[in-house]
Amino acid sequence: MDGLASLLDGARARGAFLLRSILTPPWSLRIQDRAPLTLVSVVRNEAWVVPDTGEAMRLRPGDVAVIRGPAPYTVADDPATPPRVVIHPGQHCTTPEGESLSEAMALGLRTWGDTLDAPDGSVTMFTGTYQLDGEVSGRLLRALPMLLVLPADAWDSSLLPLLDEELGRDAPGQEALLDRLLDLLLTAVLRAWFSRPEAEVPGWYRAHGDPVVGPALRFLHEDPAHPWTVATLAARAGLSRATLARRFTELVGEPPMTYLTGLRLSLAADLLREPDATVAAVARRVGYGSAFALSAAFKREKGISPQEHRAVVQG
Structure with a gap:
């Protein structure tokens, strides 16, 4: 078993949270779901991941962010945009004042946001979340920084278009298929990340x-x-x-x-x-x-x- 295989042994999504989001600026999501690990990728336009401590990082189309919980963070069109939606454990979403938005922002099968028209300037991105600590080994989490971003030009994979396509399907076994695609995406992203000079890999x-x-x-x-x-x-x-x-x-x-x-x-x-x-x-x-x-x-x-x-x- 090689280093990456042993690192990822134990990363097994089970009914993972997978969602396509379509949002019109100005938008800002305060994520405090306490999930152990989340992947975010932008399909259209740009987004920022803003941790409570550390540097904000821009996501362009094809970039993938890997975010280690359970600390809260913000994803927004701009680092200065104040939160307009708060994501709680169980992926329940509210306004900052506590008013539920789960039904108001549901746009269909695994799609969420404030519009389906996707006007110019709107962002389209997908999120994949390992929701339980048991889905990701502690050894993997300890090997990762709080936030890493793999640029689109740093890897070559067909997984992002495939995942984007499969998010819109409703077929037998679809949940299991999406779980395995999320695992494959995590493996591919970390394999590319750990080969980069800025990656601080464990000894x-x-x-x-x-x-x-x-x-x-x-x-x-x-x-x-x-x-x-x-x-x-x-x-x-x-x-x-x-x-x-x-x-x-x-x-x-x-x-x-x-x-x-x-x-x-x-x-x-x-x-x-x-x-x-x-x-x-x-x-x-x-x-x-x-x-x-x-x-x-x-x-x-x-x-x-x-x-x-x-x-x-x-x-």
Whole structure:
């Protein structure tokens, strides 16, 4: 498993929020839905993404913004335009004063805004939102800045036109199809982003290309439940324990077994979202000998028990 595949393992949209918006200037949307991850792309004209802290970034046609929650932010025709619509959890929209706009701005199938005529100057954009923490792994979220924008000229993909076309269809299995398209779009955007010099990728991601550490990382990701030790991992990679431990810590930023613990607990957190998964079953799948052992490690690392975590992610 390569670095990007392991990073995205666990990004699985399930009934994701996908919407085409058509808005006439001046417009401004205050987003406070607390979603873990959102993608925004402009199809026509321009928009600005304005975080509460940090630099506002312009979106031109074909650009894609990836926005990491849950902090609120604004999307507008201009950074100076005051919010006119507020998006709350559950994608409920209101005026800043609290008056509901959900019905007034509905324009048809997965389309929303203030006009269907799309006059000159109006913006057309689409939004794809992972709505639950369990849909995106914590490891992925920690690898991303609060806001990144991939310019249209930095990648070449047919996914944006395809997604725009599929948003307007109402056919059997359409929701599942759109979920997978959103996952594909996220994968393609991040693959292009992580190849850019301005991307601050995590050390372990870069380490996947290292001839010493790369094989060891792949072994851990391919079989995290194996009873690994530094000695067995080094032997499998054809290295001495000292060489592996030193090089791994230098590139990844933590020792091999510390990294493995984090990987196992991240996987456990995702697996606990499955309604029928018991703590004991998850423990076996991620390499812990018992439910008690997983619970102790989980609470030590995350501050809550696996049961408490599941209650949160399942609502």
